[in-house]
Structure formats: C-alpha cells, structure tokens
Amino acid sequence: MKHFTPLTSLAGGVLIGLAAAALLVLDGRIAGVSGIAGGLLRGRHAGALWRALFLTGLVLGGFLYSVCVPEAFAFTLARSRGALLAAGLLVGFGTQLGDGCTSGHGICGLGRFSPRSLTAVLTFMLSAAITVFIVSRYFGGVL
Amino acid sequence: MNQKMPKATPAHGARFLATAFLSGLLFAFGLALGGMTLPSKIVGFLNFSGGLSGWDPSLGLVMGGALLVYVPTWLWVKRRSHPLFDVRFHVPERHQIDLPLVAGAIIFGVGWGIAGFCPGPAFVSLGALSKPGLLLALGMTGGILGYRLFQRVLNRGAG
Numbered sequence: 669m670k671h672f673t674p675l676t677s678l679a680g681g682v683l684i685g686l687a688a689a690a691l692l693v694l695d696g697r698i699a700g701v702s703g704i705a706g707g708l709l710r711g712r713h714a715g716a717l718w719r720a721l722f723l724t725g726l727v728l729g730g731f732l733y734s735v736c737v738p739e740a741f742a743f744t745l746a747r748s749r750g751a752l753l754a755a756g757l758l759v760g761f762g763t764q765l766g767d768g769c770t771s772g773h774g775i776c777g778l779g780r781f782s783p784r785s786l787t788a789v790l791t792f793m794l795s796a797a798i799t800v801f802i803v804s805r806y807f808g809g810v811l
Numbered sequence: 812m813n814q815k816m817p818k819a820t821p822a823h824g825a826r827f828l829a830t831a832f833l834s835g836l837l838f839a840f841g842l843a844l845g846g847m848t849l850p851s852k853i854v855g856f857l858n859f860s861g862g863l864s865g866w867d868p869s870l871g872l873v874m875g876g877a878l879l880v881y882v883p884t885w886l887w888v889k890r891r892s893h894p895l896f897d898v899r900f901h902v903p904e905r906h907q908i909d910l911p912l913v914a915g916a917i918i919f920g921v922g923w924g925i926a927g928f929c930p931g932p933a934f935v936s937l938g939a940l941s942k943p944g945l946l947l948a949l950g951m952t953g954g955i956l957g958y959r960l961f962q963r964v965l966n967r968g969a970g
Contacts, residue, residue, distance in 0.1 A: 671855055673846050677869040680845020681876020687837035688877065689884035694830040696894030697901050699838065701930040702955075709955045721828055722835035723934060729839020730848070730938025740843045741939040744851045747926055752943050756933070756950020757957065758922025763930060764958035766915020767903070770929040771838075773916075774874055779881035780902070787908050788916040793857070795920025800857040803925065811925060 688775055691722070700772020701726070702763035751811040766792070827896040839935045845873040848936050850927025850943070857924055922954075 688699035695718065708719040734741050747755075763769040766788055768777060773792075777785020803811060846852045846869050855867030893899050923929050928936065928947045936944025 671852060671867045671869070673852075673869050674872055677845045677872040678876040680841045680843070680847065681873035681878075682880055683841030683844060684838055684873065685841075685877035685880025685884075687834045687841060689880050690830060690837070691834040692881075692884060692888055692894070692900075694895045695827050695834075696897045696899060697831075698903065699834060701838075701934065705930060705934070705951075706955050706958075709952065709959070715823075718823055718828055718831040721832040722838075725832040725835025725837075726839045726931065726934045727938035729836040730843065730935035730944075731940070732938075733840060733843040733935070734939030734941075737843070738939075740846075741848050741936055741941045741944070742851075743941060743943040744849075745854065745927060747943065749946055752926050752946040753950040753953075755922040755926035755928065756947040756952075757954040758918050758925070758950075759928065759930060759933070759947070760922075760951035760954020760956075761958050761961075762915045762917070762919030762922060762954070764915070764955055765911050766919055767912060769919060769931070770874075770923075771931050775877045775881055777903075778874075779878050780885050782903070783906060784903075784908055784912055788912055791913055791916035792920035792923065795917045796924035797857045797859060797920075799921045799924025800854055801860055804858060804860060 684771075684775065688771070688779075692776075698772060698776045700768050700776055702760075702769040703767070703772050706764050746810040748811060762792075824896060830896060838931065839938065841873075841877075842932050842935050843939075845869070845876075847873055848932045848939070848941075848944075850932075853923070853927035853929075853932075 691697050691699045697718070704719045704722050708716055708723065759769075768785065768788060773785040773788040778789060803809060842848055852867055852869050856870035859866065888900070926943070926947055928944070930951060933944055933947040933951055937948040
C-alpha cells in the first residue's frame with residue numbers, strides 16, 4: 669500500500685461531505701455531479717442557474733487548487749486521446765442512464781441508505797474493477 | 812396538509828445560489844486534497860491483481876470521510892420539512908432497482924475503469940487545465956448529449 673494517503677484522503681472526504689451536506693441542508697439538493705451536469709445539458713430550464721453555479725465552483729476550485737498544488741493533477745496512466753474520449757462518453761452516457769455517479773450514488777445515495785444507490789455503487793465498482801483487470805492483464809496497462 | 816402547495820418554486824435567492832457555488836468550490840478542494848484527481852489512485856483502488864501490498868485504499872477513505880459527515884446530516888434533515896433557502900427538499904424517492912440503473916452503472920464503471928475519472932474529478936481537472944481532464948470532460952459532454960438523443964428516440968418509439 670505504498671501510495672496510500674490515509675490522512676489527506678480522509679480530510680478530503682470530510683470536505684466533500686461538508687460540501688454535500690451544505691447543499692442538502694441549505695438548498696435541499698443532492699450533490700450528484702452527473703445529475704447536476706445532466707440536468708443542465710439535458711435542457712431542464714428549472715434550476716439551470718444553481719446547477720451552472722455549482723459546476724462553476726467545481727471547475728474554478730480545480731483551477732485554484734492547481735495553481736497552488738499542480739502535482740495534484742498529474743496524469744501517469746498510458747492512455748491515448750481516443751481512449752480518454754471513449755471513457756468520457758461511457759461515463760457521460762452511463763451516469764445518465766444509471767441516474768448517478770460516485771458522488772450522487774456513492775455519497776449522497778449511500779448516505780441516505782438508498783437501496784438503488786447501494787446497487788449502483790456495487791455494480792459500478794465491480795464493473796470498473798473488471799475493466800482495470802482486463803486493461804492491466806490483456807493490454808499491459810496501455811490503452 | 813390544508814396549506815396550498817406553491818405551484819412553482821419561487822426564484823432562487825442570492826443565498827441559495829451562493830450556497831450552490833461555494834458547495835461546488837469546496838467539493839473541488841475535497842476531491843483534489845483527497846487525491847481523487849489522480850487517476851492512478853483510482854485505478855490503484857480498483858486494481859486487486861497486485862494483492863494487498865499493491866492496493867491503494869485511499870478512495871475508500873474519501874468515501875468514508877464524506878459519509879461520516881453526510882449520514883448524520885441526512886438523519887437530521889429527514890425530520891425537517893424544508894431546507895433553509897428553499898420551500899422543499901429535492902431528494903430522489905424511487906426505490907425500484909431496474910435495468911437502466913444496473914446497465915448505466917455497468918457502462919459508467921467501464922469508462923471509470925478505463926481512465927480513472929468519474930464526473931466530479933473530470934470537471935475539477937478541466938478547471939486545472941489538465942489535457943486528459945479536458946478530453947474526459949469533452950467525451951462526457953458527448954455522452955450526456957448522446958443520452959438525451961437516445962431518450963428522444965425511445966420516447967418516439969413508445970409514443
């Protein structure tokens with residue numbers, strides 16, 4: 669477990685929890701990134717502004733963090749442009765079809781003891797682990 | 812229940828909108844601090860072929876840390892009638908486990924396993940002007956729009 673970062677990961681998780689809790693307690697919304705982005709891109713006009721602002725915060729936060737800690741965004745996997753685009757397509761389509769991602773199902777859904785979210789989390793974890801296994805075993809970790 | 816429900820949600824106030832923005836900002840800091848913008852850590856969590864010595868449990872701790880805050884918040888929220896800055900909670904209430912849920916999770920998992928980016932870190936990395944993050948976000952936008960098209964075709968077929 670040489671890359672394990674228990675303290676910063678736990679602290680990062682607590683910050684994510686606080687951000688999601690604030691959105692629930694104050695605004696009454698679920699902090700699911702795919703749901704928020706999907707609602708915006710799928711042309712739901714109601715709530716377009718708060719969705720856009722949440723995503724702006726997310727993107728701006730990434731920019732500010734990268735100015736201070738650029739190494740937090742190091743990409744060390746051997747992936748072609750095509751593989752990254754394809755991965756993005758699958759992530760975008762799959763999260764819309766399955767109603768959520770790691771934040772919506774994994775944090776907000778599990779945190780509400782939702783059986784749908786538990787099913788989704790177990791399913792995408794397994795599917796992702798199988799994918800990682802196939803990529804490393806049969807493609808030598810290069811795509 | 813004799814109170815009339817408001818027909819439309821009133822326009823959201825400045826506090827409501829500021830909360831959305833600040834929540835996104837804090838969410839981004841949490842993801843980056845937790846190491847979730849490093850796809851190698853995601854793949855390290857999902858890779859069990861190296862045995863326990865090669866495994867990186869960090870992602871589990873990020874989820875655990877978030878749940879540590881979110882679970883008690885939810886238990887408190889459940890007893891309240893409305894959030895502070897809006898008239899009602901917008902929380903999914905479906906319980907049915909159906910094919911779209913499972914199929915969508917499988918498809919998402921494949922994409923997540925290929926590149927190590929889920930939607931949150933993809934947006935954060937886009938802000939960091941990382942090229943892989945940019946490509947991921949571009950593909951993701953295409954996937955979301957593709958789903959919109961898929962849904963329209965389905966509706967046309969059914970209607």
